[in-house]
Amino acid sequence: MNPDHAVTFEGVSKIYSRSTGxxxxxxxxxxxxxxxxxxxxxxxxxxxFTLEHCESVAILGSNGAGKSTMLSMVAGLSYPNxxxxxxxxxxxxxxxxxSGFHPDLTGAENIELNAALLGLSKKRTDYLFDSIxxxxxxxxxxxxxxxxxxxxxxxxxxxxxxxxVDPDILILDEVFxxxxxxxxxxxxxxxxxxxxxxxxMLCVSHSTATLNQLCDRAIWLDHGQMVMDGTAAEVIAQxxxxxxxxxxx
Amino acid sequence: MTPALTSRWxxxxxxxxxxxxxxxxxxxxxxxxxxxxxxxxSPLVMMGVLTFIFTRVMPSTIEHFPxxxxxxxxxxxxxxxxxxxxxxxxxxxAGLIKRTTFPREIIPIASVLANCLHFAIQIGLLLIxxxxxxxxxxxxxxxxxxxxxxxxxxxxxxxxxxxxxDVYVRDTxxxxxxxxxxxxxxxxxxxxxNIIPQKYRVxxxxxxxxxxxxxxxxxxxxxxxxxxxxxxxxxxxSAVTFGVGLLIFRRLKMxxxxxx
Numbered sequence: 081m082n083p084d085h086a087v088t089f090e091g092v093s094k095i096y097s098r099s100t101g102x103x104x105x106x107x108x109x110x111x112x113x114x115x116x117x118x119x120x121x122x123x124x125x126x127x128x129f130t131l132e133h134c135e136s137v138a139i140l141g142s143n144g145a146g147k148s149t150m151l152s153m154v155a156g157l158s159y160p161n162x163x164x165x166x167x168x169x170x171x172x173x174x175x176x177x178x179s180g181f182h183p184d185l186t187g188a189e190n191i192e193l194n195a196a197l198l199g200l201s202k203k204r205t206d207y208l209f210d211s212i213x214x215x216x217x218x219x220x221x222x223x224x225x226x227x228x229x230x231x232x233x234x235x236x237x238x239x240x241x242x243x244x245v246d247p248d249i250l251i252l253d254e255v256f257x258x259x260x261x262x263x264x265x266x267x268x269x270x271x272x273x274x275x276x277x278x279x280x281m282l283c284v285s286h287s288t289a290t291l292n293q294l295c296d297r298a299i300w301l302d303h304g305q306m307v308m309d310g311t312a313a314e315v316i317a318q319x320x321x322x323x324x325x326x327x328x329x
Numbered sequence: 330m331t332p333a334l335t336s337r338w339x340x341x342x343x344x345x346x347x348x349x350x351x352x353x354x355x356x357x358x359x360x361x362x363x364x365x366x367x368x369x370x371s372p373l374v375m376m377g378v379l380t381f382i383f384t385r386v387m388p389s390t391i392e393h394f395p396x397x398x399x400x401x402x403x404x405x406x407x408x409x410x411x412x413x414x415x416x417x418x419x420x421x422x423a424g425l426i427k428r429t430t431f432p433r434e435i436i437p438i439a440s441v442l443a444n445c446l447h448f449a450i451q452i453g454l455l456l457i458x459x460x461x462x463x464x465x466x467x468x469x470x471x472x473x474x475x476x477x478x479x480x481x482x483x484x485x486x487x488x489x490x491x492x493x494x495d496v497y498v499r500d501t502x503x504x505x506x507x508x509x510x511x512x513x514x515x516x517x518x519x520x521x522x523n524i525i526p527q528k529y530r531v532x533x534x535x536x537x538x539x540x541x542x543x544x545x546x547x548x549x550x551x552x553x554x555x556x557x558x559x560x561x562x563x564x565x566x567s568a569v570t571f572g573v574g575l576l577i578f579r580r581l582k583m584x585x586x587x588x589x
Contacts, residue, residue, distance in 0.1 A: 096587065156430045158586035170339065173428065180425045184356045196348040197429045199340030 085168065086249055086280040087131040087154055092163035094123040094149050094304075123149040125304040126163070133169075133248075136281035138291035138312055140319045141301035147284050150301070151175065151251050154282060169248030169280065172198070174255045177238030183227035187218055187237055190226055194241045208244050215270075216240035217263065232259045243270055249280040256290050288316050338430045345431060346439055353443035368450045375402065376458065391521060393462040393550065399455050400545040401518035407448040408484055408538050409509045411441040415488025416495050416505045423589040433582050434575065437488035441481065452477070459549045469548050472555060476544045476563070483537045483567040486574035493581040496588050516542055534562050537570070 097120055124146045131137060139147045152158040153165050155173035180197060181190045191212055195205040213222050216237045218229075226234060235258045243250075250271075258267055271294060275281060285291050291298065291312060298315035300308040308315050358365060380395045391397050418440035419426065419433070426433060452473075460466065495501040515532075516539045517525065525533055533539040540563040544555035 152427075152586060157427065159583055171430075175428050176424075180428055182352060182356060184359060185352060189352070189355065193348045193352055196340060196345040197425060197431050199338045199431065201341050202344040205344075 084133075085130050085166070086133045086135065087129075087168075087282075088164075088166040089127050089129050089150075089153075090164045090166075092127045092153065092160045092165055093125055094146075094153070094158070095161045096121045096123055122304045124153075124160070124301075127301075127304075127306050128163075129299060129306070129309055131280060131282075133280055134278045135297060136275055136283065136295045138295040138298040138316070139282060139284050139301065140288075140291075140298055140315065144303075145301040146304040147301060148175075148253065149304075151253055151282060151284065154249070155251055167249065170245070171249045171251065172242055172245040172247030173251040173253075174239065174242045175251065175253045177235045177242070177255060177258065181226050181234060181238065184225055186225055187216075187222040187229070188213075190237065191222075191241055194238070195244075198242065198245050200245060212240045212244055215243075215266070232263075235259060236263055239267060243274075247279065249282070250274055252281065252283045252285075254285055256285055256287060288320060292316055338432060340431065342432070342435065346435055346442075349435065349439035350443055353439070354446065357443075365450070368447045369454065372399070372403075372451050372454050375399075376454075396455070396458050396462045397521075397546065397550060398518060399458060400549060401516060401542045403448070403451045403455050404480055404541040404545060405513065405516055405518060405538055406451065407444060408480065409512070410447070411444045411484040412487050412491065413502070413505055413509065414444065415440045415484065416491040416502050418488065419492045419496050419585065420499075420589070426585055427589055433585060434489065434578060437492040437578075438485050440492075441484045441488045445481065448477075455549070464549065464552070467552060469552060469554055472544070472548050472560075475560070476541050476548070476555070479560075479563050479567045480537060480541045482571050486567070486571035489571075489574035489578040493578045493585075496585050497581065512538065515539065518542070522546075534559060535566055537563055537566050540566075 127146075127150070139150060141147050149158070151173065152175075153160060154167060155171050155175070156167065157173070159165075180194055182193070185193065188209075191209065192205055195208070195212075196202075200208070216222075216233075216239075218233060218237060221229065221233070226237075229237070239255060239258050252271065256264060256267060256271075258264065268290075271281070275294065281294070283291055283295055295312045298308075298310065298312045298319075299306060300315050300319050308318060376395055376399060379398050383389045383394045383398070415437045418437045422436050425431075426436070456466075491501055491505055515536060517533065522530075522533065522539075522543050533543070540559055544559060544563070547553050547555040547559075
């Protein structure tokens with residue numbers, strides 16, 4: 081373990097046996113007696129890389145390539161079956177914004193609950209409350225139950241809470257499509273300010289233009305395996321080339 | 330070595346627990362027009378029915394029968410509700426668990442503690458009924474909080490173990506539901522613990538809910554301290570259950586993300 085690196089993956093594999101999805105007693109019992117075929121499915125297959133502090137990396141790949149699996153391991157939500165993941169620093173994961181919100185609580189109540197879940201102290205939450213509300217642009221709706229919000233408003237609120245955790249490592253999974261044009265600009269500015277202040281970032285987005293702008297480096301995954309690791313411009317060019325070649329053929 | 334799940338979470342336990350409890354209260358009571366009234370009304374209705382049945386329909390020889398039955402029902406109801414809501418708590422909060430790294434133990438424990446307000450209201454009603462039946466508050470009542478805390482610890486242990494199992498085997502909640510219907514008869518609710526044959530008594534003593542009910546009756550209806558052997562067994566079983574529950578939970582929590 082080297083504390084000089086932000087994130088280290090050493091031969092990391094994540095394997096789902098096909099029976100993992102089955103959660104009934106019967107399938108477990110059949111599993112014990114070996115009646116279910118246990119074909120392993122590799123969500124990630126022996127992936128190794130090192131991320132330095134201050135580096136910002138784009139993760140590229142089609143659906144099911146293993147992007148989310150990789151991010152969940154960096155976030156400390158799931159664990160590899162083989163290999164080793166080392167993370168140095170406080171991680172904030174912006175995954176599925178607003179999924180931790182409760183529709184019957186008001187915006188203000190949800191801010192506090194979410195902040196507590198993300199690991200903010202009571203003092204810091206009180207201190208940040210006004211700036212979170214202001215950043216979200218929700219206005220007086222903040223004291224209305226969340227079920228009255230539009231989905232855009234909900235994601236704006238989620239983004240506003242999460243970026244205030246003050247992380248060392250920031251994980252951004254498709255968060256650039258949050259809210260309206262104005263908010264997207266604010267969102268991008270915030271992320272750029274993170275980059276300038278030297279945070280480590282891992283980004284997933286379908287917009288390669290955004291990734292090109294935000295990231296220095298890119299990792300391309302396909303079926304759980306690393307295809308390419310290099311500068312963002314290089315890898316994105318190759319990746320897009322592959323897509324058009326496929327579409328053409 | 331895999332790091333513990335909590336290693337990257339640097340928040341405040343109290344702040345988080347407080348917020349989870351507040352969420353539960355707000356959601357539960359905001360959606361009811363009677364609010365707290367329901368917590369008072371449902372045991373009152375129950376008491377009315379019991380009083381009618383056991384004084385008019387099937388008169389019982391046991392003195393102060395409504396208070397006697399309620400001494401059984403209050404601890405039982407709390408435990409049943411806590412065990413069941415605790416068991417499904419992780420699945421109900423799957424969204425939170427898949428997205429944030431807060432210590433997972435806090436979810437089943439918060440779900441048990443969220444039932445405590447309801448429990449407190451029921452105990453309050455029980456005490457009023459006991460006094461109305463002609464008993465005087467006395468020094469033995471000080472044992473009541475001890476018994477209550479032990480029961481909460483036991484419920485937390487059961488919630489930890491079964492919530493973790495429920496993530497892997499979704500039948501668990503139905504097993505718990507069936508076990509609760511059995512438990513109603515394995516706890517002396519409608520009968521006095523004295524009629525239990527001696528050879529079966531140890532089973533009741535080792536069942537923390539039955540033990541809590543017997544202790545409640547000792548304290549409130551017999552004006553005496555619960556027997557030392559009873560309280561010590563209750564303490565032992567509660568502590569062991571909590572420890573084992575936590576152990577099971579810790580072993581299983583690493584793969585919650587994959588199964589939720």
